[in-house]
Amino acid sequence: MTGHSEEDTSQSMKGCRGEKRVSFPPDEEMVFDFVEIKTALQEADCLTLTDIILAYKQNCEKHHVNPSPKALDQLKVQWSERLDYCSCESLEEILKSVQFDFISLQGAELEENGASSLLDMFLYYESATHLDVSSNSGMGFSGWLSLSHLLRQSGCLWRLDACNMPMVDYAAQALSKALLTSRLTVLHLENTCLSGKPLFTLVGALKRNAALQELYISDNNLNGYQDSMQLGDLLKYNSTLRTLDLSNNTISDTGLEEICDALSIQKAGLRMLILSNNHITHHGLIHLHNVLPCLKTLETLNLGNNNLENRGIHTLKESLMINHSLLQLGLASTGITCEGAVTLAEILAENLQIQCLDVRHNQVLAGGLMALSLALKINHSLIRLDLDQNLKEKEEFLIETQKMLLSRISDLCIVNAVAAKGTALQPAPPSPPNCSETTSQPHPNS
Template sequence: MTMSDHAEEEEVAHRLGGKSRREKRVSFPPDEEMVSGYAESKDARQDGDSRNLSDIISAYERSCAKHKVAPDPRTLDQIKEITCLTNRARCLDLQGVRLDYRMCESLEEILKSVRFNLINLQGAELEENGASSLMDMISYYESATHLDVSSNTDMGVSGWQALSRLLIQSGCLWRLDACNIPIEDYPAQALSRALLSSRLTVLHLENTGLSGKPLFTLVCSLKKNIALQELYLCDNELNSFHDAMQLGELLKYKRTLRTLDLTNNAISDSGLEELCDGLRVQKSGLRTLVLHNNRITHRAMTHLGSVLPLLRTLETLDLSDNDLQDRGMHVLKEALISNRSITRLGLASVGITCEGAVVLAEFLAESRFLQMLDVSQNLILTGGLMAFALALKLNRTLAHLDLDRNPNEEEDEFLIETQKDLLSRISDLCAANAEAASEMDRGSAALFNHDDCDGKDNSGEAVARRVPAQTLASA
């Protein structure tokens, strides 16, 4: 050996956190020969290790030979494309590559010399020992700022322990994707324990079966977490009672959360009431709320309508694929007019007709903030399109109005041509608003640059664009 037994033990302990000499990971060769090397220090790797790409590729190939695995051709191609070793490479994409323990061990020669923005391990068939080994390497070498371990269902207790350590110890990892994995019992506990002190700002947990006790465990940690800003819980069959109550509690206590995406769940009307109770307490903080396809009906719009005027930071609200109908638009209209923060509103496939479109048009005529509105996949015919066209003569902010471009319900040729003309007019009016907004942004930038040159104070508040307080009828 090149180091004393004592020094080697200290070095391996340092690699795994430095807490104890007993907490070490020893990597045995495939033939179980005695270990003859030692973990290199971070400083050596951060220094570039005086290696070029050829050295890294050669070291990886030797490591593969040592562990009796074939070098992965895709991995070699990606390493060859790296242009700068001093900055993070864009991605190490190992999606679909079968990473058993030996394959994971062979990757250390790459991870010790190259750091990446994203390491993609989707569907890599990670098993317990391999997952544990790889997570420890990624943690020690600070290999990724974004890690995707989705669709790896056999990481086992050791794998989840190592992932938990990685989340706690990493100073650079800001996003984790762990989708399509059953997060129950121990995985939920390990993840929740890590989230108490993790620096993650984005967490994707789509299709993980988090409903019930696992969600409760997660929320308990997130209430104390001060870093996480975006949480994606799509496709988890979240229910309208216990799950929605937990999410409502999360909104009450977690003020750093900016995005909550609950797409394709079963929050329903009573669940939305729980969420609104949480929003009512928070009032500020959350900027994006996605409730796409959650079995919500027009009856729940009273709960949403009561809280929308109170929200000062919510910018994106997506209610698409819920059964809101025209009645829901009537209930929401005044609340939307009173709200002064929403800039993007999703109402695709919510069962509205021309009646609901007219109600939305009345809101548009009053709105000074909305920039994007999606009302596609609704039964909006000539009357509704006409209402939107009239509203846009008064509105100065809407830059994107998503409508079905080929409405086919009208049978009269004149009405079909009228629809085409109205769609074209709506498109032109939105484009004019977008151009005006761009001009204002350019003018503001020029003004600030001029003030900077003159040494003037730029602390003045931005003034919202004002639209004449006229009704759609008067137009």
């Protein structure tokens, strides 16, 4: 037994009380192995389809699942069959080898763990630019959390479809949190029970969003009171939204007032507003009449499948004559007769901007067609006039007149279209010397 001096013992005790020494090996010896994902992705560029399918099948064996027939179908990633957790995990071999423009998981019956795992992989491998997770009500909290991470961090995802499933509280919160910083430009949330608190949560985020350009929220039973107030706030404070689809809701005349009030104070305006099938009547169009003359950016307005009647068209007459931004107007199934068609003809004689007009599924007979054909002799902007082609007149000479007028209207629209195309192909004339230098630029996605 070797003895220790008192000094040695003192030094030993001193070291135990906290004086520790740490040393590092040379730099070249510190790291003994690493994995670089970009190298794997570069190597994946050389893989053939057979290589990818083989790797996928081997990964399926590893996870004890059968290969997905849909995945093997030329690797078109559109799964409509059930994907459980192991099935989702086995898809990694495909996702790390190929990047897709569009991945559809619609109706894949994703459960929480599988959805979370798969969405995490989508983020890691930057798998798609357009993702559809519609009809997957079983995604659960973890699935929506992973989707939120994907939306916030992805550098390539620009469109998300999440339709046909209830927007429960945690889903609305996860999506809204992501939308604060997401680069998404297109969002589809049709038939997701948005009315009420979910819409409130969503709008709270979208008011600060600086990327989204198209929002589709049809079939959500949005009402003309609280919901329309939220939509009004969205239009007042969001400066990037260009398309808003509100079709198949119950906005009604009251809600239209809220929307029109918001449009009147927009700094950067909406370009497309779809209000078809929203229980709007001619009474509500007075609000639209008041705002249309001051709108500078609205190009498409769809009021189809609302009971506007001839009185509604008459209400909009003067404002449509003054408006210089509207290019497309949808009035299908709005209760218009020949009287309303005559009013539309008067509008077309004055408004030389409108290019497309839809008046299908109305009672427009020979008299209304005559007025429209006469207006087209003056109007050279209209290149498409959608009319019912079935012959509604009963007397023989009126049937022949209707055929002739439909043909004439079609020919006049073709002449306008050819002239418009020729004008577009010609070089733009130089700006006059006093032209303002602050000419507004078109949006890159227009």
